[in-house]
Amino acid sequence: MTAQGTEQGTREPSIARDGNSVVVGVDGSPAAEAAVRWAASMCAARGLSLRIIHALDFSPYTYGAPYLDVAGIYGWMEDEGKETLARAAAAAREVSADIDVSTEISTMGGARWLVSLSEDSRALVLGASGSGSASGIGSTAVNAASHGVCPVVVVHERDGKVPDEGPVVVGVDGSPTSERAIAVAFEEAAQRGAPLVAIHAWSDTPHGTLAGGRGAIRDPRAFEDAEHEVLAERLAGWQEQYPDVTVQRELYIDGPRTHLLAWSQKAQLVVVGSRGRGGFRGLLLGSTSNELVQKAQCPVMVVRPARS
Incomplete structure (x- = not known):
């Protein structure tokens, strides 16, 4: 059951x-609310419409279903949801x-609904914390970023507010998904009038794994030249x-996770591909994704691979 609320009432989506x-x-x-304001700013700057959604979560009442007034609970939750949407x-x-601006309520699970909506959206935006099924950074955000079609943004605050200054940072590893991330990052930097920082990590091992760092490389100058050439080719x-x-x-x-987190302390947006090879392989499947999505200090935009 899905409904779409507007200032005139409720109608089918x-x-x-x-x-x-x-x-x-x-x-x-x-x-x-921080995510709403970030998304609204994006829409205002680019002439896009904003769809604010709220997924009703019945899971806390599952075990008491035989003894509960299900219709009454639904009505109460729907009223609460409408108030939440009105404030947003x-x-x-x-x-x-x-x-x-349009608002929608659904009984469909948050992640499942978001993935469905991603088929037709410019971006999905979620808050970096929260208890509800739509805005939390737990399984809902990871599932949406892992399976969504459009870019997924997890909005983080820094020092009590969402940063709107600093560079756009993009992770580059040479994979097809990384190429999409570069394209999106350039567009974001151009829209924001911000500089772009392109980060390339030669190895996806944790920071400091290669003892001695560059000193462990047999020919540091040749290594630098070769890797800078790879990066230049990707950006040209x-x-x-x-x-x-x-x-x-x-x-x-090495240490792409460490360096991305460090740059998030002074960036206004970090853009990464969802998976690939090199420094960002398996980004959404392990600790790198969890740390970036949960600990970044600016909004993080995850770009999915192109559909085959």
Whole structure:
């Protein structure tokens, strides 16, 4: 059962298929509100519509179902959900009164619904914490980022607010998904008028695994030259397409997770491919993904592979 609420009431959802909307999941938490404001800013700057969603979670009542008034619980949860959506819509309109805002409630699981909506969205946006099924950074965010079609953004605050200054940072490893991440990162940097920092790690082992760092390399100069050439090749075409974006290249021998987290302390956005080879292999399958999504100090955008 799905309903879409507007200021005029409740109606059946009309799913746009032009990719001109951003979807943000809310649960009433401060983190979800931060995600709404971030998404609203993106929509206002790019002429996109904003779809605010709330998934009703009946799991706490599963075991008491034979003794509970299920219809009554649904009505109560739906009313609570509508209030949550109304507050989120108001927060979005505080960012910009001109953006097109719609709200939706569903009994479908948060991650499952988000993945479905990702088929037609420009981006999915989630808060970096929260108790509800839509905005938490646990399994919902990981599942959405692992299976969604469009980029998934987990919005983190730094020093009590979402950062809007600093560079856009992108992880580069040479994989096809990394290529998509580079394209998105250049677009984000251009839209924000921000410099771009491209990070390439030669090895995906933890930081400091290679004893001696560059000193352990037999020919450090040749290593530097070869890896900088790889990085330059990956960026060349995009630098031509976005000549106004200033690019800083950073090469590390190992520890991509460590370096991405460090850069998140001064970036306004980190963009990574969901998986690939080299420094970001298995990003969403193990500790790298968990640490980046949970511990980054700025919004993190995860870009999925192109569909075959």
